Amino acid sequence: MAKRILKLNQISLLGLDRLPRDEYEIASEFAQPDAILLRSHKLQAEDIADSVLAIARAGAGVNNIPVDSCTARGIPVFNTPGANANAVKELVAVGLLLGSRGIIEGSEYVATLKTLRDKAELNQTLEAQKKRFKGNELTGKTLGVVGLGAIGSMVAEMALTLGMEVVGYDPALSVDAAWRLPREVRKADTLSALFSRSDYITLHLPVLESTIGMINADLFAVMQPHACLLNFARQEIVDEEALVAALDERKLRKYIADFPSPDLIGRSDVILTPHIGASTDEAEDNCAIMAADQLRDFLESGNIRNSVNFPALHLERVSGYRLAVTNTNVPRILGSILALLAEQNINVVDMLNKSRDEIAYNLIDIDTLPPESLLEQMRQLEGVVNVRLIGNGKPAKDAG
Numbered sequence: 001m002a003k004r005i006l007k008l009n010q011i012s013l014l015g016l017d018r019l020p021r022d023e024y025e026i027a028s029e030f031a032q033p034d035a036i037l038l039r040s041h042k043l044q045a046e047d048i049a050d051s052v053l054a055i056a057r058a059g060a061g062v063n064n065i066p067v068d069s070c071t072a073r074g075i076p077v078f079n080t081p082g083a084n085a086n087a088v089k090e091l092v093a094v095g096l097l098l099g100s101r102g103i104i105e106g107s108e109y110v111a112t113l114k115t116l117r118d119k120a121e122l123n124q125t126l127e128a129q130k131k132r133f134k135g136n137e138l139t140g141k142t143l144g145v146v147g148l149g150a151i152g153s154m155v156a157e158m159a160l161t162l163g164m165e166v167v168g169y170d171p172a173l174s175v176d177a178a179w180r181l182p183r184e185v186r187k188a189d190t191l192s193a194l195f196s197r198s199d200y201i202t203l204h205l206p207v208l209e210s211t212i213g214m215i216n217a218d219l220f221a222v223m224q225p226h227a228c229l230l231n232f233a234r235q236e237i238v239d240e241e242a243l244v245a246a247l248d249e250r251k252l253r254k255y256i257a258d259f260p261s262p263d264l265i266g267r268s269d270v271i272l273t274p275h276i277g278a279s280t281d282e283a284e285d286n287c288a289i290m291a292a293d294q295l296r297d298f299l300e301s302g303n304i305r306n307s308v309n310f311p312a313l314h315l316e317r318v319s320g321y322r323l324a325v326t327n328t329n330v331p332r333i334l335g336s337i338l339a340l341l342a343e344q345n346i347n348v349v350d351m352l353n354k355s356r357d358e359i360a361y362n363l364i365d366i367d368t369l370p371p372e373s374l375l376e377q378m379r380q381l382e383g384v385v386n387v388r389l390i391g392n393g394k395p396a397k398d399a400g
């Protein structure tokens with residue numbers, strides 16, 4: 001039977017084409033889907049049917065998915081790290097230029113001159129008025145980058161090529177991300193140190209319980225009054241009340257963000273775009289392809305790549321039957337599963353087991369089609385969250 005993929009946002013066709021139509025049905029409504037593929041759709045835990053085996057986010061942020069509840073239910077959540085980083089980096093470059101030059105104000109002013117038909121008079125007026133739209137150059141200024149992952153590291157590199165000094169803050173920096181970082185990036189030990197020395201500050205960290213409202217009044221208090229804050233990460237990271245107060249009190253010159261909100265729309269010191277950081281053909285294709293490939297590998301082989309809640313794990317297929325077992329990360333559960341297989345004289349051909357925080361995930365290749373009753377026995381073991389048989393055939397029914 002074809003696997004059913006519930007698609008909750010518009011997803012690039014290049015990605016959907018990675019799921020062959022004779023093996024996958026894709027639709028925006030399914031009562032019992034095998035998996036969910038989405039972008040920014042706000043998914044509620046109660047809307048995830050019991051049939052769902054995995055969720056793939058074509059994008060970086062997973063704050064629209066109830067990840068903790070998925071983990072408890074043994075559902076891996078995938079994202080597509082880095083697949084849209086270049087698109088965001090390019091928009092940040094635009095944001096820096098909009099923050100440094102009178103581009104928007106100058107262009108709005110020029111639009112008011114439509115009725116001036118005489119070219120000489122038009123030029124004279126422009127030359128007389130252009131001093132109102134003077135800006136500053138980015139070269140030599142300091143950019144503070146908060147979060148140095150896929151996007152932050154590309155932004156840092158781009159800023160260095162513009163001749164900016166770059167200061168970074170990322171207390172959770174991974175070893176891989178540290179390797180990607182240009183050595184010219186200087187480390188700030190605290191957010192407050194980064195805020196106090198930067199002319200521009202750009203946010204590239206996830207929204208987590210610990211980062212909601214992280215950019216607060218204390219940080220606005222130490223900012224240089226001519227500084228600009230760019231937020232192409234998530235709205236919730238910035239305490240909006242403190243932001244509006246900082247703008248009103250001129251502690252911050254400009255706020256440039258991808259997340260409009262009623263209190264910010266229409267202010268001359270705020271530039272807002274409608275969450276288009278990842279809205280390029282290239283980024284949408286990259287994210288969709290990566291999300292679809294990861295989903296297919298999991299559904300067909302149980303392998304896990306780029307999950308935000310499950311361990312990464314890949315095991316080449318050596319037999320026709322594979323068990324994918326999720327359990328709570330406590331001792332002896334794997335032993336009990338293997339004992340059940342041994343009791344039925346089922347030989348384990350290959351196996352891989354990894355854990356991440358509170359869960360463990362196992363791929364067990366076996367040479368015999370296991371009876372459904374054996375799978376049921378495994379499911380009843382204390383600590384086992386789910387058991388899935390992946391293979392050529394369905395589990396054999398118990399004789400008698």
Ligand SMILES: NC(=O)c1ccc[n+]([C@@H]2O[C@H](COP(=O)([O-])OP(=O)(O)OC[C@H]3O[C@@H](n4cnc5c(N)ncnc54)[C@H](O)[C@@H]3O)[C@@H](O)[C@H]2O)c1
Binds near residue numbers: 148150170177207232
């Ligand atoms: N505007 C858009 O359309 C758009 C597009 C892509 C991503 N995003 C947002 O940008 C975020 C970052 O994306 P990414 O691809 O670079 O992710 P990433 O996972 O590669 O990098 C995030 C970095 O933030 C760091 N971090 C975590 N907590 C931190 C903290 N308290 N202080 C400083 N750094 C911290 C992590 O260590 C990591 O290095 C995403 O989570 C998403 O919310 C927005």
Ligand SMILES: O=C(O)CC[C@@H](O)C(=O)O
Binds near residue numbers: 039059060061279
């Ligand atoms: O899907 C989108 O357009 C936005 C994606 C972006 O917010 C992300 O977190 O990757």
